[in-house]
Amino acid sequence: MRHLYLHIPFCHRRCSYCDFNTYANMEHRIEAYVDALCQELAMLRDQLPPLPASPEAAALRPSIFFGGGTPSMLSPAQIERILQAAAEIVPLTGAEISLEANPGTVLGRDYLRDLRSLGINRLSMGVQSLHDPTLRMLGRIHTAAEAYASFNDARAVGFESINLDFIFGLPGQDIEQWRATLTEIIRWEVDHIALYSLILEENTPLYAQVTAGRLQIPDDDLTGAMYELAMEMLGAAGYRHYEISNWVRPSVSDRPDAPPALACQHNLAYWLNSDYLAAGAGAHGHVFPQRYANLRPIDSYITAVQSGRRPIAETTLLTSADLAAETMFMGLRLDIGVGFAHFAARVGQSLLDYYGPTLEQLSQQGLIECSAQRVYLTPRGRMLGNQVFAHFV
Incomplete structure (x- = not known):
């Protein structure tokens, strides 16, 4: 099976907690970046990893994952071009094709319908919080109401699988606020939920605010209690806690000794330590015995690809x-x-x-x-x- 990660490093605004390879106010470089990404994919056609020997890994569907950044900043036409290039590596028929989306950039049902028509069958929305003051503090560009509207729009146009990301242990968050968030998520009947404990990354605005004492985050005991509450409430609601940070609504075909049907196939490839290719600025790939990382700056990445060479910044030999x-x-x-x-x-x-x-x-x-x-x-x-x-x- 083939697995492919595509990094889209553009954002309207960089969130205060984010340490990913993302850039704001670079929209004027999107078209050139898409060109370069398609060129890099052409270079990768001859670098396909071996098929997995493990039965568990072989049982996974092939996957393409648009991560970021904010892939939903791309137009449907740009996404279509990338998919056409990616099809030389991962056949689109039968593949899980995921796209990360910010509810603040998903412009209604027409855009989502276009994505669905291109073959994208899994949507992952970075909601992070349902508390509007917290969303503003984090630098998110959507409200809780807009997140719910985007989720409903995705449902209405026929997405087969929708994931919502949330963070707990946020500044000012208490157990009752977290309980209210979990209650609301359960009410929405979300297919797949990813819950992450806040990690303060150096060189982010949030790290500076917390270390300077301007914001206070919950202590380890309270954060642990939030995680335990999630396990309790989501378990009682019928969700399967199939991975440390991920819960899924079970399907009738699920077996207790195998990953659930609605589990993210691409992430399962990571957790099963499968080989995968990656393209885009700062993207990391893994084809044993080597791991590679691409150049991070957008313009450095574009320049390298335009010169006809793979934009690799570093490789690590694995034992x-x-x-x-x-x-x-x-x-x-x-x-x-x-x-x-x-x-x-x-x-x-x-x-x-x-x-x-x-x-x-x-x-x-x-x-x-x-x-x-x-x-x-x-x-x-x-x-x-x-x-x-x-x-x-």
Whole structure:
């Protein structure tokens, strides 16, 4: 299977917490960027990664993921051109094609209908909060009402799968405000929900405001309580907590020992430590034994591609130990954990032979459990996930 990430680094306004490779007030470079992105995709046609040996990875649908930045700043015609170029790498028929969208840039049902007609079948909206003063503080350009309207519009034009992103542990957020947000999300009957604990990134305005004492964020105990409340409320509403930060409405075809049908296929490729290609400014790709990162500045990226060379800024050579470690700490994020057959197919060695003493130690601490087919986190292990993952780094 083929997986392709496409980075669209444009934003109307840079959010106060964002440390991604994004740029505001660069709309005049979008057309040249689209040209360069299509040229880079042509260069990647001969760089296809091998097909996966793991049955779990092979079961995934091929995927294309438009990330950002704000891909919904592109016109349908520009997205169509990119998809035509991407089709040389990932056949569009049968693929999961995701596009990240900011509710403040989704201009009604006509735009969404055009996206749907191009074959985009999964929409991921960065809502982040349903509290308007918090949205303004974060630098978001939409309101809670506009987010709900965009969600309803996407439903109305027939999107098969819609994800909404939210952040918890935000400045000024308390448990009751978070409870109200979860109650509203459940009322909307969202297909897929991604909930992320705020990470203060250096060199962001929010980091400067918090460290200067102008804003105060919840402490670790309160943030942990928010995560526990999400698990409780979403679980009671019937959502499956299939990955540490992701919940999904179950389908009748779902099996408890396999990822759910509405899980993001592209992200599953990451969590299964599959190979994938990436294109665009600052995009990161992974074709074992190498990981690569593209040039980050938009103009540097465009110039490199126009000169006829791949716009790679750096490459990292991965060892077999890196492959084993990444297969474990990425796969353990899933509720199904890491299958013994998957590890052996990906790494070429038995999981128990490779990590037997580590697994025994974590099991004795109540952080993991083992079945006949796989190893997975316990509920306590999910709360202490980073401590578990550190054993494999």
